[in-house]
Amino acid sequence: MDPQAFIRLSVGSLGLRLPGTALTAPKSGTHALSSPCMCEIRLRGFPVQTAPIPFISSPEATPDSQSIASSFYLQKSDLKALMAPGCFYASSSCLEIVVFTGRKDTHRGVGIKGQQIGTFKLDVGPEWGEGRPVILFNGWIGIGRNRQESRRPVAELHLRVKLDPDPRYVFQFEDETKSSPQIVQIQGTTKQPIFSCEFSRDRFSLGSISANGSFMETGRRERKGWKVKIHDLSGSAVAVAFITTPFVPSTGCDWVAKSSPGAWLIVRPDPCSSESWHPWGKLEAWRERRGVRDSICCRFHLLSDSQERGELLMSEILINAEKGGEFFIDTDRPVQDTATPVPSPQSSGDFAAVSPVSGGFVMSCRVQGEGKCSKPLVLLAMRHVTCLEDAAIFMALAAAVDLSIEACRPFHKIRRDESDSDFHNWPSVPSDYPTTNIINLNL
Numbered sequence: 001m002d003p004q005a006f007i008r009l010s011v012g013s014l015g016l017r018l019p020g021t022a023l024t025a026p027k028s029g030t031h032a033l034s035s036p037c038m039c040e041i042r043l044r045g046f047p048v049q050t051a052p053i054p055f056i057s058s059p060e061a062t063p064d065s066q067s068i069a070s071s072f073y074l075q076k077s078d079l080k081a082l083m084a085p086g087c088f089y090a091s092s093s094c095l096e097i098v099v100f101t102g103r104k105d106t107h108r109g110v111g112i113k114g115q116q117i118g119t120f121k122l123d124v125g126p127e128w129g130e131g132r133p134v135i136l137f138n139g140w141i142g143i144g145r146n147r148q149e150s151r152r153p154v155a156e157l158h159l160r161v162k163l164d165p166d167p168r169y170v171f172q173f174e175d176e177t178k179s180s181p182q183i184v185q186i187q188g189t190t191k192q193p194i195f196s197c198e199f200s201r202d203r204f205s206l207g208s209i210s211a212n213g214s215f216m217e218t219g220r221r222e223r224k225g226w227k228v229k230i231h232d233l234s235g236s237a238v239a240v241a242f243i244t245t246p247f248v249p250s251t252g253c254d255w256v257a258k259s260s261p262g263a264w265l266i267v268r269p270d271p272c273s274s275e276s277w278h279p280w281g282k283l284e285a286w287r288e289r290r291g292v293r294d295s296i297c298c299r300f301h302l303l304s305d306s307q308e309r310g311e312l313l314m315s316e317i318l319i320n321a322e323k324g325g326e327f328f329i330d331t332d333r334p335v336q337d338t339a340t341p342v343p344s345p346q347s348s349g350d351f352a353a354v355s356p357v358s359g360g361f362v363m364s365c366r367v368q369g370e371g372k373c374s375k376p377l378v379l380l381a382m383r384h385v386t387c388l389e390d391a392a393i394f395m396a397l398a399a400a401v402d403l404s405i406e407a408c409r410p411f412h413k414i415r416r417d418e419s420d421s422d423f424h425n426w427p428s429v430p431s432d433y434p435t436t437n438i439i440n441l442n443l
Contacts (some may be wrong), residue, residue: 008167172378328364
């Protein structure tokens with residue numbers, strides 16, 4: 001498998017110094033104020049990212065050099081667009097970091113920008129396209145205006161901007177998941193078959209269909225028995241995702257709520273037994289109702305062999321129920337509108353194909369909204385793939401994410417074809433596997 005070239009532009013080691021400001025600092029010299037300053041990090045063609053900036057009072061102190069505030073991932077087409085002149089902007093694009101005073105929104109717990117302090121700009125240059133690691137900036141720089149008439153000092157911003165190669169494999173399901181499509185790898189204009197996808201479900205899990213095609217309630221409205229097998233080109237199953245906790249409407253409503261999410265178990269073949277499967281991850285999903293716009297929340301945990309480690313939260317993402325969106329695992333990327341934090345790049349652990357130690361991008365999966373033909377597009381970091389089976393397990397996870405959009409649909413909108421399918425046996429989990437961390441999937 002040949003990867004596609006991507007680069008990772010990371011901004012980190014943020015700190016703000018205001019000369020002459022009287023602050024009571026701890027020994028570290030870093031302030032964790034209740035209302036820190038914040039910044040908007042802008043790059044043309046990409047969504048604006050925001051990050052808090054701690055105050056630094058001690059002249060000798062510097063922020064953590066390994067901390068990452070935001071990351072942008074660029075491919076050749078992005079670099080070409082950044083370097084091309086346009087009609088309404090200068091030919092030289094730049095990375096722009098605008099620093100504001102901040103306050104905290106008491107309802108959402110997020111920073112709201114206030115008065116602008118200053119701006120840092122870094123032009124896009126030819127070194128961006130060289131495909132090698134390079135530190136574009138590292139250290140302190142003055143920002144803002146020096147108002148001599150009021151003798152107000154210039155604020156100083158500390159940051160580290162770095163480019164790193166981040167090659168990725170790109171896969172796509174050639175049809176919607178429930179149609180058991182082939183999965184191809186994309187390299188430029190070339191598509192190479194890599195896996196096949198086999199979907200099945202319990203035909204009796206939703207009730208029965210009347211003569212005119214309408215859905216008939218049976219007293220047990222649930223979506224269960226769904227299973228996706230990923231096969232290699234030889235026909236061998238190399239990964240499986242199946243529902244372990246049914247998707248059912250919560251009490252008093254007609255949708256799957258956070259109080260009782262549905263859950264998938266993602267498994268891979270046990271290397272010691274061809275008849276058994278090894279639990280790898282758990283995906284929970286439910287519907288979030290926020291005003292007029294509904295979202296599907298997907299929360300993914302890695303499962304460890306060790307009972308001491310148990311489950312490691314890797315991602316919790318909201319996907320627009322109508323328009324679709326992107327599920328991703330990325331320890332550097334901020335996850336908006338979710339209550340549970342994801343691990344930082346300094347987290348410890350070594351779970352199967354994913355090692356949070358390395359930090360950064362792991363995978364992403366773009367899916368369509370409800371009622372649309374979704375052909376998931378999956379990007380996978382090359383450093384997390386040592387063999388074909390490693391890629392297969394992420395295809396199973398992507399399939400589970402895609403099907404969760406359908407599984408979380410309100411039950412009064414069930415389509416006729418939701419109960420027309422065959423049911424197959426689930427894969428077995430090794431009897432000696434410590435399953436204390438996967439029995440109760442409603443945690």
